Amino acid sequence: MDIVPYLEKKKQAIDSMLEQIVPGEAEFPPRLHQAMRYALLARGKRLRPILALAAAEAVGGDPAAILKEACALELIHTYSLIHDDLPAMDNDAVRRGMPTTHTVFGEALAILAGDALLTEAFVILSGCLNSCSNPQPTIEIIKLIAEAAGSRGLIGGQVVDLESEGKDIDEHLLEYIHSHKTGCLITASILLGATLAGGSPEQLSRLRDYGSAVGLAFQITDDILDVTESTQTLGKTAGSDQKKKKATYPALYGIEEARRRQHALYATALAALQPFDEKADALRQIARYIIERTA
């Protein structure tokens, strides 16, 4: 299969759903909803919702049936980007090829728009209330996502990332940062799709291994691209890791060794998918895309 048209088609479905599920710009208070939509509807890879849809397919489910819940992941990812970019954090001026939310709307509104996107994600995740016949998987995914996004997941990773700036850190701590800041939500995205589509415990366990591998591989790619690509290509400030003395794989091991690790993680991801049939081909191709992407 060719992954490029697959990703493009899914991205269109996701963008169209995102457009619908958050309050409109005219809704009161308008500046808040404008800020939320500005950050959310900017160009994005939509990787987390795509992984959820591909995981639903891999276990034989209908991805269209879980599109809304998959989109909730993009709200959480976007909130984390808005807050990461704040002056008190990474203080970044460019994101997704546009000025960051706080530079356009001010700091207060950026903080609150992030808060609102995070909160709205749980409105969406609990929104099947009147349509779902079996509420059990809904509670399971809410717990899964909240844990992945919380202090033992994404936020924990962000805190250690900030604390480690300018310090010499070891491999153990670097892997903690990457697996938490990025890996937890990526793994949870895959499990969300597979859980809602009725995957078996054995399938979920293998998809968790796949998620851990591609989550870490994704972040190593980010580290490498920060060194090798331009701000224009990335849509965010290139070279910022080095400037802020961030802990990264290239900084700790050099680019060649970082690339070698990516390929080892790719092999791990493929091995985890071994018992799955061709319905998991999108996940296989996405693992490759994740290490080969240039933006």
Added chain:
Amino acid sequence: MDIVPYLEKKKQAIDSMLEQIVPGEAEFPPRLHQAMRYALLARGKRLRPILALAAAEAVGGDPAAILKEACALELIHTYSLIHDDLPAMDNDAVRRGMPTTHTVFGEALAILAGDALLTEAFVILSGCLNSCSNPQPTIEIIKLIAEAAGSRGLIGGQVVDLESEGKDIDEHLLEYIHSHKTGCLITASILLGATLAGGSPEQLSRLRDYGSAVGLAFQITDDILDVTESTQTLGKTAGSDQKKKKATYPALYGIEEARRRQHALYATALAALQPFDEKADALRQIARYIIERTA
């Protein structure tokens, strides 16, 4: 009934549960968990969880059975205080009688600790997973709380509050601010307790009216106390509304008229409880406490 020992007893049960349900200070990353606990475990009235417990009692339920979910409300309330106090927002130095979270832990950690408390609330709300026999009410309360805390609720109120500083606003907008910034989560707290305890639709409808009345009354009291009490009594900076030219009831109507409105809301709250028996006496007394409190 005497409400003072009732409130004290509930507060002790809540404080003890709060202590248990958030990660310990030693858990990695420690500074994040210290900041979360610093803000959460400071002295607080615990009004939202208490209202949830009292509402469970009012519909004949066992408050001990919903204590954990009630405590999730305090995490959301605390997150909103941490973010409200940030330099980019109200820029307050004192809260709950102590230096605000960002003055002790820095801005970045305060933002992230707030994010983490909000997220952890949904871990707790979805946590009945293995113990609850009927998951339907759990999804209902997650939706209820997320909506009340979101851009059409608490965050909407906070945005309009910030936007209105120093401006002349009318009664309509002032009521929007108060009913959203404070009222939505207070009403949701009451509905959380009543829903989990199996309240009937008729009971929930009346408790919603009770919640709207006491939520607004609570905020009017806050406005009055900001004028009449000291920083030491309040545990937060007194006179700050006037200093920031905030829209308040005393500023718009004068203190006497604000007091008259409080009493009208108290009457509305009692009327809403009319069909309930003595099991709703705590809610009745809390309505009175809300307008008579001095801190």
